[in-house]
Amino acid sequence: MAILPIVTVPDPLLKKISKPVEKVDDKLRAFMDDMLETMYAAPGVGLAAVQVGHLKRILVIDIAGEEEDPNPQYFINPEIMWTSEELNTYNEGCLSIPEQYADIDRPAECKIKFLDYDGNEHEVHMDGMLATCIQHEMDHLNGVVFIDYLSKIKRGIYVRKVKKLVRDNE
Ligand code: K1U
Ligand code: ZN
Numbered sequence: 001m002a003i004l005p006i007v008t009v010p011d012p013l014l015k016k017i018s019k020p021v022e023k024v025d026d027k028l029r030a031f032m033d034d035m036l037e038t039m040y041a042a043p044g045v046g047l048a049a050v051q052v053g054h055l056k057r058i059l060v061i062d063i064a065g066e067e068e069d070p071n072p073q074y075f076i077n078p079e080i081m082w083t084s085e086e087l088n089t090y091n092e093g094c095l096s097i098p099e100q101y102a103d104i105d106r107p108a109e110c111k112i113k114f115l116d117y118d119g120n121e122h123e124v125h126m127d128g129m130l131a132t133c134i135q136h137e138m139d140h141l142n143g144v145v146f147i148d149y150l151s152k153i154k155r156g157i158y159v160r161k162v163k164k165l166v167r168d169n170e
Contacts, residue, residue: 004034008098010162013053015143017055018056024115024119036062045063045129046134046137047095048140058076059075060073060074060075075112078114078134080110084108089105099162109131
């Protein structure tokens with residue numbers, strides 16, 4: 001297993017559309033294990049493959065609390081089948097926009113179709129933090145990050161702060 005470097009804004013890769021996975025095999029599973037290790041090390045509750053430089057439609061999520069057992073979830077080629085009209089607001093962060101947060105409104109519930117770690121298909125209804133997190137991660141697959149929902153001025157401020165943070169850590 002390996003911890004992979006995380007791409008940060010304004011890297012143009014984060015604006016690109018990720019491509020569907022064609023085959024779920026051991027090589028892909030090894031990559032997903034690396035994604036999970038990278039997410040835990042960050043630490044984060046989700047990670048999209050593009051955030052570690054691979055334009056593949058893959059997500060990993062674990063929203064288990066510190067007192068709970070780990071609950072890693074793998075999503076390959078996820079599709080949103082339904083979203084609720086009711087919205088939920090969450091103060092979101094992003095490992096590609098380190099140390100910055102903003103309140104983002106998203107559908108409170110959704111139904112997601114995806115392939116799991118073994119390539120089996122599921123359709124799952126989600127709410128709460130899982131619904132927020134998967135929609136945030138699916139945005140990454142479509143080249144969208146949470147600051148894209150903010151005004152151009154606010155977005156610019158966030159990007160400048162991240163650039164400085166990255167420079168200072170080099
Ligand atoms: O960069 C990412 O996509 C991961 C992101 C996921 C996310 C967080 C909040 C709302 C929606 C999506 C993060 O994990 S940011 C870090 C974070 O939220 C966190 C880190 C440690 C413990 C608990 C939360
Ligand atoms: Zn993110």
